[in-house]
Amino acid sequence: MANSTPSASDYKGIVGPLRHRCSHCQVAGPKLLRCNGCLAVRYCSREHQAAHWPKHKSACSKIKKARTKLAEEDHAIRNATEDFMTPANAFESHVGHFWGMINTRDYMRARMALAMKLLQQATLGSVSEAYEHMRDMLRLNRSDNMGIRDMVPALMLRLDLDQECYDFVKWWATCDPDGRYDWGNMDLPHLDLHGADVFEKPDFLLVKHSDLNSLVALLLLNLKLLVDIHKLKITRKILSRTRLPTELRNKIELAVIRSPLSTKLQKEAPGSLLQTESTLMNHIRLLGAALNETNGQFMFNLFDPDEALCSRPEAYSRGSWEEMAYSIQHSYAAWWEMEGVLDLLKDARMCAARDSEDEIEDIMGTETFRSSAGPNRTAKELLEDMSVNRIWGYLDYATENACYLGPWSERPSEQHTRVSKENWARAEEEDDEEWSDDEDEVVF
Structure with a gap:
């Protein structure tokens, strides 16, 4: 992913959960060397780092420059000359209001630029760091003028933060039911929803003018859980032909599922698991129908995404091809990685x-x-x-x-x-x- 404009193949890496891997040979392991230049990729040896350098050189340089630019903008805010439009240090006095002040916008743009360059590396470290940048940018700018909330849910799913993803999507969908939420009031609760019922009927999204990216995220989350149930059912069929101890069976079942939420499903009896499967399928149908109504082009392009992944629309309207393209770009890596x-x-x-x-x-x-x-x-x-x-x-x-x-x-x-x-x-x-x-x- 060295190019500034990603190609369709850049979204199609290794299928499965993100792990620390050698960027040259893709071997996973806990003790890998990290590139001291970009801090975003790892290697299993100096030899593999050297072998991969021709491919990595451009991306490494761009990430280093992005970090330098962000540090400069950070320093400028912390050491600003105070006047009637500019605080002395917005990090101390204006948290939550960034972007609302002119002198913080270059900082926010620089931080977003770094996050996007990190995402292009598609490693566990780079995706995790990009996610942390975006979450902190939401803290600094509550009203989210940059559309960060459209990208965060898919990142959470890639990092297997599934409960956090559901809470995040539901908070944004329900935080302002009457249009009176005061985004400038720092005393109001903000992204404070935790532990919501993932298996509840998603009525809060089954509304007119529902958010496309939220629908996509919850649809993928439900499908992720459904696939885990399939894995459990197949594993149990196979294990039923063996005489393994119960403790070993449980370990095998836990090894085949992906979502942290599925650890609860693993404990369910067969009848209860079937009921949960039926519930998930009903929710998937509802979300799928809502997705088609919100943007009828999404599912067609999900099966053939290359044009959407390579496009760079400047703006979009509700239900448009451009809206779909943005949503595909935000989420396709998560779809691809979700085995x-x-x-x-x-x-x-x-x-x-x-x-x-x-x-x-x-x-x-x-x-x-x-x-x-x-x-x-x-x-x-x-x-x-x-x-x-x-x-x-x-x-x-x-x-x-x-x-x-x-x-x-x-x-x-x-x-x-x-x-x-x-x-x-x-x-x-x-x-x-x-x-x-x-x-x-x-x-x-």
Whole structure:
């Protein structure tokens, strides 16, 4: 990630949780050497650091310059000459009001620039530091004129701060219900929500004009927990064929899940776990529907994100392509790193496409389609659209498939499709028979 403008591949690193890794060979370990220049990447040896230097040199230099610039702006604020517009030291007198004063804006821009350069490295250390910068910038500037709250939830999910993510999103969605919250009053509570119920119905986001980035974060969080349940179910199926001690079984189950919230799920009995799975799937459908309504382009671009990841829109409006592009850029690394989530959605889409194939010809023959879609719309394009639009209705199929251990041809979704086609064929035969009987009864 040495370029100032990231490419699509920069968002697609190693799938799985962020860990300290050698930036040259990607081996993970607790005792790695840290680059003294940028403090953002690590190496397992001096040799690997030297080998990686040609790739890292540009990024290292930019991060060092960004740190120097931030230090200069920090010094300027702490040693400012006081006048009627400028405090002597805003860090002591104006915490919460940064950006509201002209002399703090260069500092905030410099800090954001450093955070963004750190994020481009995609290491545990760089993402963690960028997250800490952004959280502290929210402390300094409560009203968040820079849109930091749009980026923080995805960073929390990447760092497995899942409870914190839910609390953060819910606080922003509920802190100002009547539009009277005084952002300038430092005595009011700020980001003080802790331990909210992650499994509650997300009604606070199921509203008109819901925030796109918040919907994306909670959808991904729920999918993350759902995948953990799938892992638990599969692990238990496999372990049921062994005679391992209970203590060892528990350790194996804890090793396969990712979210810290899933440690509670691991303790649930099978019946309770199924109920939690059903709850999560209902919430996912609600959030997915709200996401489609808020910005109908997000899910299409989630499956094909490269154009959105490489774009640099200057502004956006609600529901626009540009809004989607920003949201994809904020969250795609989290989607990519969350093992099993994109695979689950791709399988749901594949199931939807397979069951929708027989409808394409009929739909393309309708006057409504011909007048609205135009002659250039192909059957393949229509099927792609239908499969994305119907993805949440096929989440059940994908979930059953995810917990299945048998041959591909006998996957639950394959069985469902066969039964569906058999029932459809039977219904058509019965209709033909009834039509034939009606013709026999006609009297001239």
